[in-house]
Amino acid sequence: MSNHENVNGHRNPFIEERADPQILRHEDGRYYFTGTVPAYDRIILRGADTLDGLREAEERTIWTVHEAGPMGSHIWAPEIHFVDGAWYVYFAAGDAGSETADVWRIRMYVLENRGANPLEGEWTEKGQITTPIDSFSLDATTFAVNGKRYLCWAQHNPELADSNTSLFLAELENPWTITGTPVELTRPELDWETIGFAVNEGPYAIERDGKVFVTYSASATGAEYCVGLLSADAGADLLDAASWTKSPVPVFTTSEANGIYGPGHNAFTVDEDGADILVFHARSYEKIEGDPLDNPDRHCRIQPFGFEGGVPVFGEPLPEA
Template identity: 40%
Template sequence: MAMKRRTMAIVYSILIAALAVASASPALAANATPTYSNPLKPERGADPWVYKHTDGYYYYMTTAGGVSIWKSKTLSGLTSGEKTEVWTLPSAGPNSREMWAPELHYLEGKWYIYYTATDRRPNGTGDPLKRRTFVLENDSPDPTKGTWIDRGQVFDPDNDYWAIDGTVLEHNGELYFAWSGKPYDYAGGEQRIYIATLSDPVTMSSNRVELSRPTYDWETGGTPINEAPQFLKRDGNIFLVFSASHCSSDEYKLGFLSAPEDADLLNPEAWTKHPTPLFQQSPENGAYGTGHNSFTTSPDGTENYMVYHANPESGQGCGQFRQTRLQKVEWNPDGTPNAGVPTADSVDLPLPSGEPVKWFLEAEAAAVSNGAEVSKTALHYTGTGYAVANGAGETIEWTVELDKHRNYILDFRYSNLASTTEQLELRVDGELVLGGLALPQTATRLWADYKLASREVRLKKGVHTISVTATSGTPIYIDSLTIYQIPPSELGDDH
């Protein structure tokens, strides 16, 4: 009997140990599928702007990120790319408080960021009557590098009144600037859409012209507002899409104007307002206050997409709960845009046409060992957190199943506050990868910047483990791992 009890105890101990090992193992990442889901940024994603450049990258900005630029290889991965804080508001002056709605444009061989800001009141808060549109300039080929210069206010000297949400249209050799403004400076109240020409990206060359004011019931929820103008061109028409009603209301939505591309765009009579909204809330799908969008195209240029913000619950208003979301735009038989209905969270949607096959793995879902830990005290991470390796030997490991024998790019999204380049050991299936993973400094302030450290590896079809291990006592913050499959056309025969 004693022997039986000892045998049972040993078996029980082995079982408990096996369960403990199993619970410490990383979850298996399923085969990659050609889908994405919303939200792209689950919070602090207001006023999203995306710009697709000729260098093959998408550049993303949002109000809640300060003056920061996200740089991504894919449209569906906007918020998992590198994040660089490129400029900070001055401590005093007309643009020293409350930066809103930054937009990045490449014009006449330089980069420009248009944004809204205001002056500081004696009590330190922003002055609501002094909101204006401003612009920064950078001549670097890469907007995340170089020096951003403050080029001041963009305005009509004869009508220098309250102005927000500036955007630019290049058309027939002309530059047009559109924004949301008021007839004169006053707190609250009606907002209208104005347009003017620019003689260069920083100088207005005509008086403003009013194109739209709130007239329909759907434009007056909470406060009568037309704001956040965005241009979209297709098949001989120019569309000016705007946000209507107040962002604090669930009724925040999109409407649009249209004009023939050969019309005089400064003539209000050339524009026609569509009588019904283009896009609005969907309580059934958990999307409220849907608005403040921007437009772009898929990587191969065959599809139109809209990036917008929405709240996941009713009554959340204009705060940090606004999420960045992505939605394909279709076209009606009459040539007008059709944005459809906001999709529900976590619904699988087809990847934008031309995006590479990829696996996206959160660090907080990986196996951490030897002292590494999961946290979520910082900002602008993806998913629900990130992993931290605080000392030598601490390890973060993912397990993934790959569907083809090919070369793959491993992109690790990280933050390193040290002044030196930190070196991590990189292992694939337990074997050291020669050269490891080098992590240059990102910023001196936690999570001001995120960078990507990349390695290319050859992997067979099947299940693999990928791990990084710290080699020093410098804390390293790992947010995610993205695995890109290199197309066979770049490698030769498939295996």
């Protein structure tokens, strides 16, 4: 066992300096990885025939930041999804290119690739995802339940003066256009969701045995960062906030004993045998020097998880050694 291999056989950090990680296993069994790069200036993608093969896979830049205007700064949290025979990447970006450009005007955007292999072919810009509220928004993810496809994302609700972002859900007309009125699923209101910043962000969905679960991340991005959980019956009206139940406690948090701090912005995948794998980022130390936004040490990590009583149980972040 190497000094970075945990007891479940996966080496961690899995991929260094890649925050907001996502690993997708395609229907043909191939794996794809993307995540935020520390320079916030491009979108990268890796592909491999095996999960562990992603570690050493060639990393390709599939899109680069614009020199000016929208999509010009803060390229954050890309996610790749295969929808209706095409590949889509959701990401967030701010403006750039002039003294008046607002790098904090973060909005959500979509790329499309209609080729069979997302590492090849042409990625085209489908534009901004328009929401009824024009405000800070990011971390778009998509999932389908009972034939309906949804978009879930984090967005500032102007009605909440002391809050940064809530989670919203809407049905999709197509992969880059929402339809109907979005519903606010959760807002940061519990003690563990409001440390440093009042944040609910980074949603990701998994469906199992008639239930839909959405994980999300809360609080500022240091050691206080953690994962919360929403759940609903798959047959319920998912666009009714009352269909969803929020866990009163975080479900994945810092492990001082294991030396892993601020786990969050997770995704889900499966290994070659179909076992569930949690994908997330975290640091291996508690205190951050300087601006956390400039810190590159939120590494991608992976570890198995299971279900108990029909609910996902993540345990605690496993140690590096």
